[in-house]
Amino acid sequence: MSDPVRWDAGLIRRYDKAGPRYTAYPSPAQYADGVVPADLVTALQESRVAGRPLSLYVHIPFCANVCYYCACTKIITKDRSRAQPYLQALEREIELTSHHLSRAQRVERLHIGGGTPTFLGHDDLRRLVDRLRDAFTLHEDDTADYSIEIDPREADWPTIGLLRELGFNRVSFGVQDLDPEVQRAINRLQSLEQTQAVMDAARALAFRSVNIDLIYGLPRQTPDSFARTLASVIEMNPDRLTLYSYAHLPDLFLPQRKISLAELPDSDSRLEIYRSSFAQLLAAGYRHIGMGQFALPDDSLGNAQEIGTLARGLQGYISGEEGDLIGLGVSAISQVGDFHCRNTGDIKLYQQSLEQNRLALHRGLKCSADDRLRRVVINELLCRYQLRFADIEQRFGIDFAIYFADCLGMLEQLHRDGVIHLSVTGIEVLPAGRPLIASVCRMFDAYQHVVDRGRYAQIL
Ligand code: SF4
Incomplete structure (x- = not known):
């Protein structure tokens, strides 16, 4: 099998920034x-x-x-x-x-x-x-x-x-x-x-x-x-x-x-x-x-x-x-429909809460329609290294170019740098971009500007 990845140290230095690994969206x-x-x-x-x-x-x-x-x-x-x-x-x-x-x-x-x-x-x-x-x-x-x-x-x-x-x-x-x-x-x-x-x-x-x-x-x-x-x-x-x-x-x-x-x-x-x-x-x-x-x-x-x-x-x-x-237990995460939440990470609070027959969640969010759409886009990229705009447009009733107009400049830059191939029909992550897949996904992360970088390290 040919190597699906090309290692470009310059690109990795430029794009491998601290951020989420997208096991969940929103993080x-x-x-x-x-x-x-x-x-x-x-x-x-x-x-x-x-x-x-x-x-x-x-x-x-x-x-x-x-x-x-x-x-x-x-x-x-x-x-x-x-x-x-x-x-x-x-x-x-x-x-x-x-x-x-x-x-x-x-x-x-x-x-x-x-x-x-x-x-x-x-x-x-x-x-x-x-x-x-x-x-x-x-x-x-x-x-x-x-x-x-x-x-x-x-x-x-x-x-x-x-x-x-x-x-x-x-x-x-x-x-x-x-x-x-x-x-x-x-x-x-x-x-x-x-x-x-x-x-x-x-x-x-x-x-x-x-x-x-x-x-x-x-x-x-x-x-x-x-x-x-x-x-x-x-x-x-x-x-x-x-x-x-x-x-x-x-x-x-x-x-x-x-x-x-x-x-x-x-x-x-x-x-x-x-x-x-x-x-x-x-x-x-x-x-x-x-x-x-x-x-x-x-x-x-x-x-x-x-x-x-x-x-x-x-x-x-x-x-x-x-x-x-x-999710069951201290700090466990649940994702039920559009409701995502996390239990307290404090074992004493967790036990006290359940002794009183009270579920121990303490933070969470209700996903918006925008969260759902972006989650699908990010998962497509993570799992298939490509995205067909028509699939997303059909599924969510949007015009991809209009909906993601804000991202276009960044995507074009990734295209010029050889991280992705951007066409009118979709995105393909190129071999040099595969190690940087989390950075590609970040372009579609509505929370990227409010992410506390101190909570994350670089991906690679
Ligand atoms: S200390 Fe952390 S890494 Fe080590 S066994 Fe426990 S949970 Fe795993």
Whole structure:
């Protein structure tokens, strides 16, 4: 397969600016105060009437150790009993939300993330899935996408076996980097054998898809060291591989203050790590899905890309539409119809709120017609690297050139620079523009001028 990307360092320097990665539009950073539980209840009731399929996301925030690069909502504790009041609150939230939905609405996707979901013991994991099954209609025939994030340091064969028995058929392993020097610098010591053991278990137990997460741009990483990590990971043959770029924002994420700026690769090395990883993965037979997501051709993402059903959701690329997303747990995001909201990130407030039988959302927004239109435009670009104006005009009853007249100057500049090909019928993202796809999408982001750049890092 020819390289779908051309690396132009000058273009990347010019266009790779801090901004959202568009797992959602509008970005959760745009959510505002003033939403109340009744707003979510109304949205859930509308979902029931419309009979839309569901996705569930459950957040388990606990971790036994802190990784210095972490930007997740988590609680670092070795005290496993801290999970109990949290699980009680979670169960209450499951009851309160499912009450407004119909059993005819099937759960097409379930994802448990964290934190570290396997911080929970086996009994707690079983009970959590049982509660979900009691409240929602989960598929029992292994056809839906039910996934869970696994820290290989916190899981073994029996845990992977339990998860398969509970109905999970996809698994994502956090690896980040296998080099001992890098692991020391990020406070995440994890041997290749630990990862290999859970990989072997997932294979033996016939998980349908195994993903491995890696991060580039970490302290003490070099192009050579990361190439060795990637070679070892490729040897494990995961179906999917996600390459995240490290975003150093120590003012926002306190553990990152332990990372020395002097140990971070400079921007040229970061780009070289990404560029050579890209080539290494393509040479190993992986397909680039988009935004650092790679998959083997026979994985469902590769197939979705081929038949045009690729979509992007809060957990990254997915095959097929997400349906209404119900976020459960501290900081979890829900997207139900046009209503998007996020739960509080404060675990005490979350638990207190649910003890009082009150949903714990604290910020959100109701999408406008303009938000809906722009979301489709952005997702088309992210998933297909092209946009046909006629499709958007037909679907939304607009004249594209008039509606987006404000963007025209910027799009023409991208065209002159060889990032996109702009014609009267549409936009095609050129190979030199593919690494800059988020910057292309930003042209259609109505909030781009109010984005707080301090909340984001560059994409590459
Ligand atoms: S990176 Fe994952 S395992 Fe590490 S502290 Fe953050 S949430 Fe926990």
